[in-house]
Amino acid sequence: MSHYIHDDKVKELEAKANEIRQSLIEELVEAKSGHTAGPLGMADIFTALYFHVLNHDPKNPDWPDRDRLILSNGHICPIRYAAMAHAGYFLIEELKTLRKYGTRLQGHPERERLPGVETTSGPLGSGLGQAAGIAYGARMDGKKFRVYCAMSDAEHQAGNLWESAMFAGNNKLNNLTGIIDRNNIQINGMTENVMPLEPLKAKYESFNWYVLEVDGHNIEEFVDAVEEAKAIYEKPTVIIAHTIPGKGISEIEFDFNWHGKPPKPEEGVKFLNELRTLGGKIKSEHE
Amino acid sequence: MNKEVYLIEDLSKAKKVPTRDGYGKGLVDLGEKDDRVVVLCADLAESTRSHWFKEKFPERYIELGVAEQNMATLAAGLANYGKIPFISSYAVFSPGRNNEQIRTTISLNNLPVKICGAHAGISVGPDGATHQALEDIALMRVQPRMTVIVPCDTIEARKATNASVLCCDGPVYLRFGREKSPVFTTEKTPFEIGEAIVLREGKDLTIVGCGALLYNALIAAEELSKEGIEATVINSHTIKPLDVTTILNSVKETKAVVTVEEHQVAGGLGSAVAEALSQHFPAPQEFIGVHDRFGESGEPDELIEAFGMGVKDIKAAVLRVIKRKS
Numbered sequence: 001m002s003h004y005i006h007d008d009k010v011k012e013l014e015a016k017a018n019e020i021r022q023s024l025i026e027e028l029v030e031a032k033s034g035h036t037a038g039p040l041g042m043a044d045i046f047t048a049l050y051f052h053v054l055n056h057d058p059k060n061p062d063w064p065d066r067d068r069l070i071l072s073n074g075h076i077c078p079i080r081y082a083a084m085a086h087a088g089y090f091l092i093e094e095l096k097t098l099r100k101y102g103t104r105l106q107g108h109p110e111r112e113r114l115p116g117v118e119t120t121s122g123p124l125g126s127g128l129g130q131a132a133g134i135a136y137g138a139r140m141d142g143k144k145f146r147v148y149c150a151m152s153d154a155e156h157q158a159g160n161l162w163e164s165a166m167f168a169g170n171n172k173l174n175n176l177t178g179i180i181d182r183n184n185i186q187i188n189g190m191t192e193n194v195m196p197l198e199p200l201k202a203k204y205e206s207f208n209w210y211v212l213e214v215d216g217h218n219i220e221e222f223v224d225a226v227e228e229a230k231a232i233y234e235k236p237t238v239i240i241a242h243t244i245p246g247k248g249i250s251e252i253e254f255d256f257n258w259h260g261k262p263p264k265p266e267e268g269v270k271f272l273n274e275l276r277t278l279g280g281k282i283k284s285e286h287e
Numbered sequence: 288m289n290k291e292v293y294l295i296e297d298l299s300k301a302k303k304v305p306t307r308d309g310y311g312k313g314l315v316d317l318g319e320k321d322d323r324v325v326v327l328c329a330d331l332a333e334s335t336r337s338h339w340f341k342e343k344f345p346e347r348y349i350e351l352g353v354a355e356q357n358m359a360t361l362a363a364g365l366a367n368y369g370k371i372p373f374i375s376s377y378a379v380f381s382p383g384r385n386n387e388q389i390r391t392t393i394s395l396n397n398l399p400v401k402i403c404g405a406h407a408g409i410s411v412g413p414d415g416a417t418h419q420a421l422e423d424i425a426l427m428r429v430q431p432r433m434t435v436i437v438p439c440d441t442i443e444a445r446k447a448t449n450a451s452v453l454c455c456d457g458p459v460y461l462r463f464g465r466e467k468s469p470v471f472t473t474e475k476t477p478f479e480i481g482e483a484i485v486l487r488e489g490k491d492l493t494i495v496g497c498g499a500l501l502y503n504a505l506i507a508a509e510e511l512s513k514e515g516i517e518a519t520v521i522n523s524h525t526i527k528p529l530d531v532t533t534i535l536n537s538v539k540e541t542k543a544v545v546t547v548e549e550h551q552v553a554g555g556l557g558s559a560v561a562e563a564l565s566q567h568f569p570a571p572q573e574f575i576g577v578h579d580r581f582g583e584s585g586e587p588d589e590l591i592e593a594f595g596m597g598v599k600d601i602k603a604a605v606l607r608v609i610k611r612k613s
Contacts, residue, residue: 112396
């Protein structure tokens with residue numbers, strides 16, 4: 001049992017994650033392009049972040065003392081957008097503009113267009129340096145907010161990221177927490193076949209980070225890890241969250257072919273039904 | 288326009304100081320004026336003169352090690368938070384190696400990071416081609432939101448460094464040379480980002496230059512004057528946004544232009560001038576610069592001559608362009 005989050009709250013967050021997954025499917029069907037597996041796999045963590053972990057104010061996205069959530073692997077932005085919409089940053093209806101001309105919800109997120117996304121991202125490996133820069137600046141001024149940086153696993157193949165990891169470890173940025181979506185897939189196949197990342201934990205430890213590993217679909221475990229990180233004084237912390245790509249839709253789970261394509265409309269109906277009936281366990285009022 | 292207002296009295300007696308010294312002094316000025324200013328360096332503190340800032344404001348100096356990509360992304364984060372970062376390295380590495388990081392995390396993010404490329408140009412000398420940045424202006428000029436400044440001497444470099452904080456909410460590229468170069472402007476010479484300065488007026492052609500080579504352009508103009516050819520010389524220290532009005536006003540009178548820069552002729556000042564003139568007032572143009580080659584080892588003055596950027600090369604270009612006037 002967690003010391004940091006009540007069982008009732010966990011149940012509430014799990015239900016919220018299911019709603020957010022439904023919005024995500026609707027968002028992607030409408031957009032006709034975009035990534036599906038990664039965003040589904042991070043639905044539980046983004047729900048936990050926006051509805052429990054982050055100290056933020058959706059009505060005041062530029063609040064100077066807010067916690068910063070940097071999304072390094074910008075291509076999973078549909079899940080961030082869905083979580084933000086549910087949290088009240090903008091109307092859920094706006095999710096339907098994803099990737100369309102004139103939208104604030106660009107195919108890869110842009111800081112200048114949508115308040116609350118913090119950084120422009122997409123090119124991989126560059127989020128951790130920005131997160132470290134914010135954390136460093138905040139520490140210079142004695143600010144108490146925390147900086148979270150969500151990363152993919154495969155972007156750990158990029159050199160820029162390790163330069164930043166070295167810097168953060170050297171400077172003991174204890175106000176920085178990395179979150180790795182360890183889902184083992186990338187565009188060209190499984191990470192360990194394309195360019196192995198393991199031993200990932202040992203790599204971070206050798207860069208002077210504190211490392212925690214969790215089940216990325218266990219909200220309680222994730223929240224506990226985030227709280228434990230706050231107590232680590234001499235090091236930045238990274239949480240390696242083991243996730244299932246496509247989590248929640250049986251047809252998508254573990255299939256790297258779903259990395260970079262959206263569901264077709266008829267698939268969308270089927271997937272939404274799976275989510276609404278909790279995989280056929282209950283009846284859906286939409287049927 | 289009276290050139291004595293703007294320049295030292297006797298060009299031949301110009302002292303020689305590297306433009307990077309002006310950068311180092313400008314950083315110290317800024318350190319005293321603005322608490323938000325932080326200086327980042329990738330293991331080249333002495334070479335880039337950022338060590339002067341480091342000595343005075345150690346708590347606001349950030350060491351990166353040999354990691355220019357992280358320097359760009361870290362600076363983006365610092366600026367995102369509210370700092371005004373200056374990132375210092377050799378131009379081949381920054382904005383060379385970290386170009387995509389500058390594009391995405393600084394320019395597209397629209398953040399006030401100042402990118403300071405030292406050791407630009409062939410006059411780096413003995414280090415050779417790997418360390419002689421000849422394409423950095425082109426790289427920076429094509430990024431939306433980026434301001435590009437190439438100071439002509441250490442005094443102008445100091446002014447440009449100071450001005451870069453006030454001028455722009457977005458990113459700025461500042462280009463500096465390694466070698467000692469003539470100091471021919473004075474404290475009183477005006478400097479406003481985006482405003483070219485007419486250093487000398489003549490009716491026969493317009494020379495538009497930037498950086499330390501402007502001195503060669505001025506010497507060439509003096510020598511040509513003795514031969515009966517009168518050149519206007521414009522200091523276009525800001526390449527983006529280019530002061531089209533000042534350049535156009537002059538070329539409309541002289542009807543010919545020679546551009547002078549220590550950079551590939553593709554994509555630099557010469558290209559910027561040609562883009563403006565072809566649109567508003569097409570005129571014959573000759574390009575002094577590096578013509579699609581890499582540099583090599585040698586003494587700075589020797590290389591400037593060998594690569595066709597000496598006084599005699601500028602004079603020859605002037606004669607060619609005058610012949611082309613219809």
